[in-house]
């Protein structure tokens with residue numbers, strides 16, 4: 001029972017933010033629960049003992065509530081900062097390094113298809129590699145993904161990356177990732193997209209540059225043949 | 236005025252009424268409350284059964300589920316969708332808001348009925364119609380709607396995508412009708428609480444349960460409108476072929492998400508507040524304590540209500556909204572934890588220096604506080620935009636909202652039912668059976684949903700009818716947790732029969748309750764149990780706030796609102 | 801028989817008026833949601849001001865209908881005055897019938913307008929502008945019809961001098977229907 005692999009540059013920072021929240025919120029939960037159970041135990045009805053009369057409007061007892069709620073606010077500030085920092089990194093920045101490549105991720109009922117830029121590294125050229133259900137990327141290289149949908153909403157989710165983004169028909173949504181390790185991982189569709197929503201698994205294959213080049217070479221040949229056979233060039 | 240009121244109660248006609256007039260065409264607020272309650276319980280049985288069927292499929296993929304059969308992917312989606320819709324719109328809303336609102340508001344405000352009894356009756360009738368439309372939708376060609384209770388278009392608005400063209404339309408119609416029913420119901424809740432309070436009852440003398448139901452109704456009214464408009468647009472998309480939500484024709488599917496969640500988030504507080512109201516009544520009664528900082532509770536509720544309109548897009552962080560918007564919604568979402576935390580602290584502080592009796596209603600009320608805190612704090616993980624990139628639509632979200640909704644809709648409802656049962660039916664419930672039922676519900680509840688947090692943390696996402704296609708999720712220990720959750724659910728469902736048995740047995744052979752079995756303070760305990768038509772023999776006058784327990788000047792540890800001294 | 805509850809007035813505001821305001825509040829958010837959505841779409845689609853979209857609506861008919869509705873609201877006010885200050889039920893009822901007539905004219909004009917538009921192929925499925933056009937105006941027209949029906953009931957009792965406070969309530973509602981139109985008119989007809 002190993003924890004989810006951490007395979008993207010930002011996965012660890014998301015996990016760290018989660019840990020921070022867990023600590024802050026966990027502290028409060030433990031505190032309130034301790035107090036709660038202690039009060040229940042301490043003030044259980046006992047013969048001959050009568051309850052006190054506390055309106056809660058007096059300064060002294062009310063202070064505890066006021067202080068506590070200020071402290072909760074302080075915790076909230078830390079959580080917001082942590083959350084926003086990660087968010088800006090994942091959702092609001094795009095890599096600009098020259099080695100960045102762009103892949104197209106297409107959701108449709110009920111399969112993923114992917115367009116890889118091919119050996120020339122540029123999308124929408126003749127050597128693009130199309131694949132169904134399998135996305136091949138290189139470790140250590142930043143990627144921008146262009147997420148589109150052909151019909152309904154889908155959601156491109158890669159738990160090992162801690163990445164998730166809805167695909168919306170009629171829009172192109174951009175985001176990025178950079179893998180830090182090789183291996184093959186689940187791609188899930190995380191937005192209800194109809195009857196086959198549970199049958200829309202994809203696979204992310206992260207390869208070393210050499211493996212990736214070899215894969216591209218194989219695909220290039222196969223794709224060329226398929227194109228000739230079907231006699232149509234699809235967009 | 237006073238004499239007129241006495242005369243009214245006396246000349247109430249007690250003639251023979253036909254079954255139809257008494258049970259189906261009644262304008263008596265208590266009968267309407269019962270209609271809502273029993274319809275809600277019947278729907279809970281359906282919703283619970285659906286949960287049983289799809290959880291069996293999750294634990295043992297592909298088996299013949301007892302009482303149901305094989306579950307196809309399409310059926311799985313329809314079961315989940317309608318489970319969610321039923322539990323929220325046809326269980327939580329009617330039981331918490333309508334049943335208790337109808338039963339309690341006139342009694343706690345000390346009047347003989349709702350202000351507009353006929354509108355009240357109409358409200359229930361529309362509600363019943365909506366429930367019937369929903370149930371019919373399961374049986375139409377193509378089956379029930381399966382596009383999730385959030386019904387995101389274009390899946391829900393285009394039959395070719397959902398493959399349930401009829402089911403989807405009936406679902407939208409049912410939901411819209413249900414909204415209309417609760418808008419009509421709200422008229423009565425508001426006007427009765429505002430205008431028909433007993434003489435002497437000032438604003439700060441209103442019991443929390445009434446306040447909460449009234450505020451919840453206002454929240455509902457103020458938030459549901461855009462979604463009603465959205466439902467009409469969706470209906471037209473489905474049936475007339477318009478393209479409001481169809482991007483290929485100039486529409487925008489994300490618009491629906493805004494309309495839905497602008498309602499959807501306030502809605503969670505709409506059901507939360509009544510439950511909090513019941514808990515306030517119960518813990519004060521059984522701790523024999525004044526509610527800690529009554530006014531503070533009200534302020535926190537107002538703050539929550541106002542803030543609740545500003546957080547909706549935390550459900551849409553990754554749905555393609557402008558990423559900069561996420562910051563605003565993260566901040567508002569985190570802010571809302573402050574008033575709710577304060578409210579929880581206040582409730583816990585009410586126990587301080589109390590004298591706590593662990594009756595069944597008290598157990599439910601305390602369990603509500605404990606379980607809800609777990610649900611609430613896990614919401615913080617989701618409200619933080621960064622982590623939500625990972626959590627969105629995982630079982631962590633699912634466990635979060637079951638840890639809020641279950642305490643509200645089921646624990647809160649049981650708290651209310653067990654507490655007011657003597658008033659509703661004139662008999663006491665059996666305490667021993669009540670406690671068996673309590674533990675038989677609470678322990679399995681945690682065993683169902685704690686494992687689901689773990690599964691979510693490991694990336695298991697929602698609305699998947701079988702995880703066999705996902706290598707990372709089709710792991711042995713994960714399957715074991717799914718089985719654990721399912722078996723716990725079965726245990727919980729079995730224990731519900733204890734409740735029904737207790738209910739029926741106590742109706743027949745229960746101990747007579749008398750007017751005020753708990754020595755409680757609010758006005759509903761001033762009338763006979765069950766209250767006759769017209770409620771009070773003499774309509775009461777109010778002399779003090781509702782939670783004057785253990786007042787130092789008094790021999791007795793309670794001081795009813797209606798007692799002059 | 802009416803419950804005592806109905807006769808109380810702890811807040812100082814009449815119960816009927818509270819109820820009407822509640823209904824109007826609910827309606828405001830419904831229309832608010834619809835018109836808010838419309839405005840968002842409108843801002844995102846510059847071409848909506850051209851012919852084939854809002855460019856093809858007829859502002860003069862819209863103006864005529866605005867005038868008709870405003871006049872009918874005036875009758876509603878006069879009816880309220882007659883009922884409340886003069887206590888004259890029959891007179892109030894006459895004004896209500898005139899308001900009703902205003903509603904009728906409004907609907908007739910609408911029928912004419914819509915049938916022309918539909919015969920020119922500008923149907924609800926033509927494009928999203930027309931979808932909004934028919935949806936918003938259609939829901940509004942339903943409110944006009946509902947108001948007219950209730951108005952007949954109220955006039956019927958008012959004629960016999962009964963339940964005169966209802967004249968005011970239906971009047972409030974009618975003004976509301978009027979105001980919704982005042983929002984619809986510029987949004988659908990003028991902003992080109």
Ligand code: HEA
Pocket residue numbers: 024025028029032072075076385502503504506507549550568569571572575576577579607608610611612614615617618619623626627628632635636639640643
């Ligand atoms: C009644 C039900 C209910 C309630 C009360 C809540 C309460 C809250 N919810 Fe929840 N929520 C749902 C029902 C509910 N929710 C549902 C149904 C969904 C999913 C819908 C779907 O997609 O199908 C959902 C989903 C959901 C999401 C979207 C997740 C996603 O899909 O990606 C988020 C994100 O922000 C969220 C946040 C919160 C927050 C911050 C609260 C807060 O109100 C909680 C505040 C309470 C506390 C915080 C506890 C008390 C405080 C303390 C003990 C002090 C310590 C606290 C701190 C230091 C902060 N909820």
Ligand code: HEA
Pocket residue numbers: 275276277279280282283284286289290315316318319320322323326327330382383384385633637640641644645648649652683696697698699700724727731
């Ligand atoms: C009030 C809300 C509520 C309640 C109480 C429940 C109760 C339960 N829910 Fe559900 N659930 C939702 C709201 C609720 N749920 C929603 C909104 C969704 C999302 C749907 C979607 O994705 O579209 C969902 C989805 C959902 C899923 C996800 C499925 C998926 O994504 O694939 C699962 C899986 O385990 C689940 C399980 C359960 C279980 C085991 C219970 C058990 O606790 C049920 C136990 C049964 C009962 C308690 C009823 C029987 C009791 C009585 C009849 C007694 C009388 C009743 C009263 C006093 C009221 N629910």
Ligand code: CUA
Pocket residue numbers: 107108110153154155189190191192193194196197198200
């Ligand atoms: Cu595609 Cu779910």
Ligand SMILES: [Cu+2]
Pocket residue numbers: 499500503546547549550
């Ligand atoms: Cu929310």
